[in-house]
Amino acid sequence: MTNPNIMVDGETRPMTDDEFADWTLIQNQNAMQAAMQDFSINVKSALSSTDIVVTRITEAVAMNKTTWSTADVQAYLAYREILRTLLKATTVSDLPTKPPFPANT
Numbered sequence: 001m002t003n004p005n006i007m008v009d010g011e012t013r014p015m016t017d018d019e020f021a022d023w024t025l026i027q028n029q030n031a032m033q034a035a036m037q038d039f040s041i042n043v044k045s046a047l048s049s050t051d052i053v054v055t056r057i058t059e060a061v062a063m064n065k066t067t068w069s070t071a072d073v074q075a076y077l078a079y080r081e082i083l084r085t086l087l088k089a090t091t092v093s094d095l096p097t098k099p100p101f102p103a104n105t
Contacts, residue, residue, distance in 0.1 A: 032092075039092045046095055047083040054080070056105040065104040072102040 003015040004023075015023065057073055060066045066073060082096045 035092050036090075039089070040087070042095060043083055043086045043089075046098070047080060047087070050076070050080050050083070050098075053101065053105065057102055060102075060105040066102065070102070072100065073105075075099040076102050 003017065003020040005012050006015045006019060053076060057066065057068075057076065061068055061073075068074075068077075076099050079096060079099050086093070086095070
């Protein structure tokens with residue numbers, strides 16, 4: 001494989017192996033940084049979309065329609081905890097599956 005061309009002092013020439021290695025490293029770092037930014041945006045969006053549900057759970061608990069210890073409420077709160085943990089992640093991963101809307105909320 002031939003290395004891509006580079007322009008130096010107005011002259012076009014193939015990159016040296018070292019230049020190509022550096023260029024490839026920078027491209028990979030830029031791609032990973034962009035992927036992490038997208039991942040962070042997706043996690044923040046998923047977490048934000050659960051805020052109203054937590055408000056509804058709080059209201060339902062206050063009205064004795066559910067409790068904090070019911071399995072569906074605990075599943076929803078665990079989902080939010082995982083999302084908060086993912087905000088600190090240093091690698092891209094799949095988002096967890098959003099649990100069903102808790103009953104009686």
